[in-house]
Amino acid sequence: MKKLLCNSWMLIFLSACVTINVYFPAAAAEKAADRIIEDVWGGGEDKRAPADKGALYQPQSGGVLGQVVEFFIPSAAAAAPNLDISSPAIARIQGTMRKRHGQLAPHYAAGSIGLSSNGELAVRDLKSIALRSRSQVARLVADENRDRGALYREIARANGHPEWEAEIRATFARRWVAKARRGWWYQNRGRWQQK
């Protein structure tokens, strides 16, 4: 009985996996998000962070993970191999965000702002911003969030699936955090944490 129950759970789990992958190309979205994030923030993620662990685990875990993913989602990958992020609108938004990042970076580092769990920016510590700079930071954050919202919407639309917007936003929310530099802050279940 226990085994049967276990198997049926496995079945539900597997079918859930397949369903998600058929409708939303999660892996491709992640790759697309990473490309945009790297472009906006400049360079890759923090290279110091995974150095020690990486030496131990990376070769094996990469291989095993790769196989597992391929085993589960061959059809999905075939159905939607890539997410198109080449539309002129996306490129323009990306360019604006890249330029703005130069102004935002010191505030990330100071912990004044952080990555919120909905794929946006939030002011984390208003007190750490000099009064005279607060308007400017508020404006940068509002503009960035307007552009991020537009970016998620545009990616969904450029791929002919406006209904993917929420999933694309969720994917970005995870990837912004994953790619954040050490010392930056992010929201985890409503609480601020430092990377």
Next chain:
Amino acid sequence: MRLIQARIVPCGLGVLLFLLLASKVWGSPGLHLDTGPLEGPGWSAAGARIALQFTASGGTRASGRLFGLKLPALLEKIRAIEFSCAELDLSDGYSCPAAKFKLHRSDGAWSPPPLAIRFDADNGLHIRGLALAGGKLELDYLPGSKGWQANLQANGVVLSKLGRWLAEWGIEATPEVSAGKISGNLKLEMRAKGLQGELSLGLGNLAYSSDDGERAGENLDVNLRLRARELKDGWQLAGEAGLDAGVMGVAPVWVEVGDAPLSLQFEADWQAQSHTLDLRKLHIQHPGVGALRTRASLVNGGWILHEAELEQGHFPELYQVYLQPFLYGTPLAELYTAGELEARLRRDGNGETHAQLELRRLDLHDEQQRFGLEQLSGSLHWGSAGKVPTSTLSWGGGHLYRAPLGPASLRGEFKGEDFQLAEPLQVQILDGPLRISEFKAQGLGTPSLAWELSGGLGPLSMARVSEVLDWPPFEGSLAGEIPAIRYARGVMNVEGSLGIQVFDGDVVIRELRLEEPLGVVPRLRAEVDFHNLSLDALTRVFSFGTIRGRLDGALHGLLLEDWQPRAFDATFSTPPGDRSRHRISQRAVGNLSSLGGGPADILSRSFLRFFEDFSYQRLGLSCRLRQGLCEMGGVEDSSGGYYLVKGGGIPRIDVKGFNRRVDWNTLVERLKQATASQGPVVK
């Protein structure tokens, strides 16, 4: 004793010394005195014990204790006061150059450094040298026939230290203050009618911040004067404040004090029984920005605004300081503004709110040049309910993207979240009229803003339309009746169709839809049909090389993103059964050939170069644009390709395309080159 106590009561604590001496116990080497219960206005004590010792050198040493104290609020923790004086001087009144005090609280004791005290019955009590929180304090107490007067002078008290000291007394007065020095004067006067006081303070380099930083100030220099008078049930309050330097505010508004100081005046009544603060007058002046007068009440901890009036609201400062911070991230976040504004807000007895805005020559220009209005003037009336006067608004001109708008004036009614145009409006756009016969908006100021408009457009000359679109100058005109334009949830739908008479034919635009017109990525969708255009006129305008004949076409599923084509299904071809003369010039053939990827000078290499133009049967071109790729076709498929021009007569010439998938940007580049070049050289 009773007689003596009657004198103590009005004079308070200082009179104890007097009592001591009035008891005529002079000359004995030592003396102890115990009093019974003592009381004065607002305070009482279980008793006092006083001791005097006369030293051999002729001096007097005094000590005493006032115990079982019940003092008014803020001092209520003090249970007992001890004092001692090593050298009591009795020559001129009673004075002590170094009196020591100790205040016993329920949870500890506090001793200030020794004080200089002088007292006599007529001139009262004077205390000097009281050091507190890094500053110096002086106290004067003057008894009078019907009351008393007290004056407290403070110099250079450090607020952060004062906060810590007060906290020891259980008073959390200044938890938010991190820096600042205070100097000032507190004058209290007790009269038959009650207590009255006046406080003048100067605060230097003040910094404060709430825990979350939502309220804060830095480097503030503040002057403050407060007056309070006790009434039967409460207090009458008034005061002025001036802010000479610094920056302060409540998120998201941060005000930097410029050359001219900010000032504030207020008058209020506090009613203790009903816990109501009636702010009869609050007047704030921000030089160069505006002046605000309000009347409000604080009832049970909640503010009720009765009236507010903004005078001399001056742009752009008013926008930059007080409005823009609320608009960040919206299409109104980046405006160049100028002009003046006055506003009035009033709440009547029924709880209905009425507002009035007077605009005086207001200019609003979007930094991204998407829209602008100049010389906006008028009176806008708004009411939450009931009868609302008609609003009037006029402007001297403006623009919508690159299309100039003419002057206009409108009348309409605002009520709640709704607005309705009271009479039809006509605005010149480019060189023709935009007639708005009806306009209604709902959900103003909310995210669910929706509006509906009906009217008509044009005729506008295509010459002007093509000018603002950066197209070659067209001849013709644009006009249309608009049964309805509906805007909701960021999408504007145009019902009905716009007709363009151009190139001797008709263009009809249907199902025009504009998404997020002022958003990050505006998106336009439309269905466009072309009927019976004259190719002769068309090719002349675009200097493509002459083609004679007629052309039908369709541009369906047109999608512009960021005003750039993103998708469409376009087909253009000679209308079926067209009987007009069909000729195509050598240059046009060359250009068509180059569009398809061939050389533009293809004809100059053969004997065909001797012919100026050629006859054709049909011509046509189709492009299905998706994701930057144009899938091309012609009038008819041929082996491995398609016919762009199917020739007729002699010499017969066909133009064939072979490239089915063309990069859209490349195609546009080729078209630009073709229309710009002088055409192939015929040798």
